[in-house]
Amino acid sequence: MSLAVVLVEPAGPLNLGSVARLCANFGVDDLRLVAPRCDPGDPDAQRMAVHGGQVLNSARHFRTLFEALADCQRVVASCGRIEHGDIPLQTPEQVMPWVTQGLESASQVALVFGREDRGLSNQELLLSQRVVRLHSDASYPSLNLSHAVAVLLHELARVRRHPSESLKEAVQGEEAAEPTQLIACLDDAEDLLLEAGFLMKHTARARMAKVKGLLQRSLVRPDELALLRGMVRQLRWAIRCQRP
Known part of the structure; x- marks a missing residue:
C-alpha cells in the first residue's frame, strides 16, 4: 500500500x-x-x-x-x-x-x-x-x-x-490539492500581502493561520489552487511594475 x-x-x-x-x-x-x-x-x-x-x-x-x-x-x-x-x-x-x-x-x-x-x-x-x-x-x-x-x-x-x-x-468526493502545495501557495500569498501592506509582520502568522484553516476545511481542488497561485503571481507582478 x-x-x-x-x-x-x-x-x-x-x-x-x-x-x-x-x-x-x-x-x-x-x-x-x-x-x-x-x-x-x-x-x-x-x-x-x-x-x-x-x-x-x-x-x-x-x-x-x-x-x-x-x-x-x-x-x-x-x-x-x-x-x-x-x-x-x-x-x-x-x-x-x-x-x-x-x-x-x-x-x-x-x-x-x-x-x-x-x-x-x-x-x-x-x-x-x-x-x-x-x-x-x-x-x-x-x-x-x-x-x-x-x-x-x-x-x-x-x-x-x-x-x-x-x-x-x-x-x-473530489480530490483535494496536496497539502504541501497549498501551504507553498499561501506562503507566496503571505509574502505578497506583507508587500502590499495588508499584513504586518507581528500579526502575519496568526492571520494567515486562519486563512490556511479556511482553505484546508474547504478542500481546495488542484485546479482551484492553480487559479489562486496565478492570481498571487499576477498581483505581485502588477505591484512591482507600478513602482518607480
Whole structure:
C-alpha cells in the first residue's frame, strides 16, 4: 500500500520500536521520522520492534514535516490536544474511508503523529487535510504514541476489509490539492500581502493561520489552487511594475 506512518520528533526508543512493530503488523513498510530525538538503533527500540526491525532500520529521516509530506496527496494528522484552535476534528470512522479511497486510487497517503509530550503544533496540523481525534475521554484525551498508531491502523484495516456506505461516499468526493502545495501557495500569498501592506509582520502568522484553516476545511481542488497561485503571481507582478 502507498501508506506512510510519519512520526514527528519521537523521543522514546520503546515507542519508536513499538510503532515499527505495528507497521509490520498492518503491512506498512514506509516509516518516516521527522527530526527524531532518539536513535532507531537503540537496543530498546530494536527489542520492541521484534519482527518490525526491517521497517525500523529502513525508516527515512527528514528535517521538517513539510519535507516528509512533499510527495503525499492525502494527509491525516492525529490530535490529542484540546487547544487546537478552529481546526475541525473528525473521528476515525469519518476519516478512514477517505484514506482507503486514496489508497485504492494509488495516492500517497500519510498518517502523521506528534511528539509524545505535546503532540503536533497547530501549524503542523494545518499541513493535513483531515485531523483525527480518537474516542478518548475529554478529561485526558492524549494517548500514548504507539497506542494512537495502533488505533488508527486497526481502524484503517477494518474499513479496507469491510467497506461501508461511507466508503462509497468518499469515493464520490473530489480530490483535494496536496497539502504541501497549498501551504507553498499561501506562503507566496503571505509574502505578497506583507508587500502590499495588508499584513504586518507581528500579526502575519496568526492571520494567515486562519486563512490556511479556511482553505484546508474547504478542500481546495488542484485546479482551484492553480487559479489562486496565478492570481498571487499576477498581483505581485502588477505591484512591482507600478513602482518607480
